[in-house]
Amino acid sequence: MSDASSLPSVAVFGLGIIGSRAADHIAAAGYPVTTWSRSPRERTDFETDPSTAARNADIVACYLKDVPAVRYILGNIRDSLGPGKTFVNHATIDHATTDYLVAECARLGCGFLNAPFTGSKIAARNAALVYYAGGDSEVMERLRPFLEVTSTQIMEVSSPLAATILKLTTNLITASTVQALAEGLTVNLAHGISAETYLESIKPNACASVLASMKVISMAEGDFDPHFSLSNMLKDARYMLDLAERAGLETPGIANTATQMQKRNDLGEGEFDFSILFKQFEEA
Ligand SMILES: NC(=O)c1ccc[n+]([C@@H]2O[C@H](COP(=O)([O-])OP(=O)(O)OC[C@H]3O[C@@H](n4cnc5c(N)ncnc54)[C@H](OP(=O)(O)O)[C@@H]3O)[C@@H](O)[C@H]2O)c1
Structure with missing residues (x-):
């Protein structure tokens, strides 16, 4: 030191x-x-x-x-x-x-x-x-x-703006991945397959990620203690959509996940972990 x-x-x-x-x-x-x-x-x-x-x-x-x-x-x-x-x-x-x-x-x-x-x-x-x-x-x-x-x-x-763009486009993947994990988990549970078995199937798969290990079990257990809040992931998705719009692009995946996050946020869940996205299927 x-x-x-x-x-x-x-x-x-x-x-x-x-x-x-x-x-x-x-x-x-x-x-x-x-x-x-x-x-x-x-x-x-x-x-x-x-x-x-x-x-x-x-x-x-x-x-x-x-x-x-x-x-x-x-x-x-x-x-x-x-x-x-x-x-x-x-x-x-x-x-x-x-x-x-x-x-x-x-x-x-x-x-x-x-x-x-x-x-x-x-x-x-x-x-x-x-x-x-x-x-x-x-x-x-x-x-x-x-x-x-x-x-x-x-x-x-290369520049301050590049740092912002890289950060927002990596968060696009994180938000979209948790949306996908929530969907896959819901389908498994509906067919009687446990969260643990789903996670074991993911681990040797090319889709394996740190995120899956962090979120699959906690989502199934209803543990939404915030590591990264829903309100913060939602604002990042909005900033990301602005980046796409500035480039004349449509990004429907993150647009849909942003809509789902907005609904949870409107229910007062903004300060929970963003994996509370999983709850969208509870009411389905
Ligand atoms: N947590 C993560 O995993 C993570 C990962 C990567 C990047 N980030 C980014 O890093 C930043 C901080 O994340 P965090 O998780 O520490 O966020 P956080 O827990 O929400 O803390 C944000 C801080 O900003 C303050 N704040 C909010 N709105 C304000 C306003 N209008 N004026 C002044 N202060 C305001 C909050 O004050 P109050 O306590 O009064 O609300 C709090 O001190 C965010 O941009 C986030 O997107 C977070």
Whole structure:
């Protein structure tokens, strides 16, 4: 570990499932850390005023939920950003907001890195996130040791926008896979075949995935403790559909899964795990 006195100070914004765990690792690595959260959820030791949290930070790291959250925070900490400071976005956001962050940080003269990630609650707890990082190469190299504190891999990509597109299109696969697993599980259960047997049949198959191991049994048991919330997967599907539309494309698979997620969200299930998609078949 580096000498703590030489480490940059960090402000972590957003203390949900991922941000709360990332902040713990960053503090444990010796970085001076302040945190900001909108409300006490996973922890209570945070600043309530965004500009107070950001004022003395060399690095502002955002594990916020979505586009409104990221735009709200940037709008409220502008005075604390400038030369020598770096704004790092870890939230999964849309095309327009990625462009907005690039332009705003350039205008303010601060560094910018777009680094959304893959890895859920357990990966965050184990400092095993994988970042898709796009931005200026000098900023990337300067921040590499910082990103390594919370990750096992950093995939450098060609631009901030490429990071957003790769993140959204990998989530397309994740959402669609869980929709498919929920359908397959429902058919098996209806024919008297157990979730365990279904999972065993998947494991040697080319369709095997970490997701199947994570979700098949928990869906059958009705365990929807959130690792990644339905409301967050839904907004990612919406951002993904926007990407397709911008390219003049139709993506009916994720469009249908988004419709199913919207229905569950409208039933008040947004803060459960997105695998609560499985419940769409209970009422069929
Ligand atoms: N969990 C995962 O497995 C996972 C994996 C890959 C990527 N991601 C992405 O990483 C980001 C964080 O994920 P997460 O699971 O930690 O999300 P989360 O548990 O929903 O936490 C989001 C945080 O953002 C805050 N927030 C929400 N709306 C806000 C607003 N309008 N203004 C200010 N703050 C707001 C929340 O505050 P409150 O507590 O007050 O609501 C919370 O602190 C999201 O973009 C997500 O899509 C998550």
